[in-house]
Amino acid sequence: MNSRRGFFKFAGIAGGAVAVASVSRVAMAALPEPVIQTGTDTMAPLVPNTGRPYNPVVTLNGWTLPWRMNQGIKEFHLVAEPVVREMAPGFKAHLWGYNGQSPGPTIEVVEGDRIRIFVTNKLPEHTSVHWHGQRLPNGMDGVSGLTQPAIQPGKTFVYEFIARRPGTFMYHPHADEMTQMAMGMMGFWVTHPKTKNPLIDEVQRDFCFLLNAYDIDPGSYTPKIMTMMDFNLWSWNSRIFPGIDSLNVRLNDKVRIRIGNLTMTNHPIHLHGHEFLVTGTDGGPTPKSTRWYEVTTDIAVGQMRQIEFLADEEGDWAFHCHKSHHTMNAMGHDVPTLIGVDHRDVARKISRLIPDYMVMGERGMADMAEMEMPIPDNTAPMMTGQGPFGSVEMGGMFSVLKVRKEQKTGDYKDPGWFKHPAGTVAHEYTGAIAEPARFKSEGGQSMPRANKNTSDTVVQVRKPSSHSDH
Numbered sequence: 001m002n003s004r005r006g007f008f009k010f011a012g013i014a015g016g017a018v019a020v021a022s023v024s025r026v027a028m029a030a031l032p033e034p035v036i037q038t039g040t041d042t043m044a045p046l047v048p049n050t051g052r053p054y055n056p057v058v059t060l061n062g063w064t065l066p067w068r069m070n071q072g073i074k075e076f077h078l079v080a081e082p083v084v085r086e087m088a089p090g091f092k093a094h095l096w097g098y099n100g101q102s103p104g105p106t107i108e109v110v111e112g113d114r115i116r117i118f119v120t121n122k123l124p125e126h127t128s129v130h131w132h133g134q135r136l137p138n139g140m141d142g143v144s145g146l147t148q149p150a151i152q153p154g155k156t157f158v159y160e161f162i163a164r165r166p167g168t169f170m171y172h173p174h175a176d177e178m179t180q181m182a183m184g185m186m187g188f189w190v191t192h193p194k195t196k197n198p199l200i201d202e203v204q205r206d207f208c209f210l211l212n213a214y215d216i217d218p219g220s221y222t223p224k225i226m227t228m229m230d231f232n233l234w235s236w237n238s239r240i241f242p243g244i245d246s247l248n249v250r251l252n253d254k255v256r257i258r259i260g261n262l263t264m265t266n267h268p269i270h271l272h273g274h275e276f277l278v279t280g281t282d283g284g285p286t287p288k289s290t291r292w293y294e295v296t297t298d299i300a301v302g303q304m305r306q307i308e309f310l311a312d313e314e315g316d317w318a319f320h321c322h323k324s325h326h327t328m329n330a331m332g333h334d335v336p337t338l339i340g341v342d343h344r345d346v347a348r349k350i351s352r353l354i355p356d357y358m359v360m361g362e363r364g365m366a367d368m369a370e371m372e373m374p375i376p377d378n379t380a381p382m383m384t385g386q387g388p389f390g391s392v393e394m395g396g397m398f399s400v401l402k403v404r405k406e407q408k409t410g411d412y413k414d415p416g417w418f419k420h421p422a423g424t425v426a427h428e429y430t431g432a433i434a435e436p437a438r439f440k441s442e443g444g445q446s447m448p449r450a451n452k453n454t455s456d457t458v459v460q461v462r463k464p465s466s467h468s469d470h
């Protein structure tokens with residue numbers, strides 16, 4: 001992440017917005033110039049220099065859309081268009097999104113703000129934008145056919161409403177949704193509180209990202225849109241580990257992370273080393289009496305969750321979806337289970353015919369990370385990511401919370417790997433080993449079984465070979 005560059009880029013854009021009050025009536029009548037981003041760096045927070053002040057969020061591998069003030073109304077310009085998103089280094093997907101990116105830019109406003117959003121459609125088909133979770137006039141809800149005519153290609157529509165309640169929201173099309181959301185059309189929205197709210201604490205770091213998923217065949221570039229369950233790329237803001245930036249914080253910062261789920265399944269999001277509170281849902285801040293500490297929270301389809309914690313343990317803490325299929329990349333759907341099968345002979349025979357032939361997964365899928373097997377062009381390896389101690393064997397929905405004493409207030413740059421104090425890392429034991437205790441009483445049961453088999457049935461555990469039961 002490149003916070004300096006991002007900051008100055010934004011400072012220039014936002015600086016332009018300040019001058020709006022002095023420009024001509026003709027310019028005021030025109031559409032706001034759309035701001036486009038195509039890089040994948042996590043941009044530094046966009047500090048507001050017009051309108052009410054607030055503490056801005058940081059969008060993982062994303063950015064906040066600048067606005068202009070027009071006679072007291074915040075004006076934004078979203079452009080729905082085809083985009084190329086680098087999902088991880090060396091792996092690009094042809095998606096649809098907004099303003100050069102999938103997901104689109106985060107929109108940040110303040111409770112009570114009057115908002116005008118221009119939406120220009122540069123897609124090959126009609127679209128609309130639904131402002132997920134907002135209180136607004138029915139005709140601004142963005143459901144094509146029900147509350148408005150669809151926005152045809154080449155047309156621009158205007159949405160206007162007041163941000164009535166503070167909280168965490170999303171936006172996405174409500175027109176040919178199956179295609180458009182499978183193609184990556186979505187964005188995050190944060191409405192900050194106008195005055196001090198007893199249910200909304202001040203935090204030093206406020207991160208946000210969307211959970212999304214794609215089905216892109218190894219070696220190809222465009223998602224399949226008919227997929228209901230068999231997604232093979234599980235992403236945060238259309239990035240997959242190791243392409244997801246770490247969340248870098250200062251020791252003892254209060255940290256908020258806002259997460260929205262626009263995939264077709266739930267995601268139990270798990271943080272190591274700390275306990276968090278769920279301080280907000282789709283409906284706004286949670287009453288304090290309903291909060292309890294946990295380390296995993298499930299985020300169902302269409303939901304938003306805000307988690308908060310005190311980052312009071314230094315280190316590199318894993319932060320990921322706890323469904324193990326969701327921390328893998330580009331899995332073909334017909335990978336057979338090969339654990340425990342000896343392929344040496346077969347492999348030797350085949351390798352005479354096909355020199356590159358390798359056998360996957362005899363000892364578990366970790367082989368895949370280890371073998372660096374040849375994969376088709378433009379495919380993310382199933383599990384990658386090199387840590388300070390070797391392969392992390394993770395992909396997909398995985399990142400790292402980096403808590404550092406030396407991290408400066410307001411500095412979001414990656415501090416590198418944690419330097420563990422001497423004697424605090426698990427290590428090989430080389431002393432004498434006593435016989436470990438083993439469970440001796442297989443077959444224990446509360447009642448004797450009727451019609452017991454004459455011989456034992458022995459089964460082997462199969463590694464999951466399909467993605468159909470997420």
Ligand SMILES: [Cu+2]
Nearest residue numbers: 267321323326
């Ligand atoms: Cu998941």
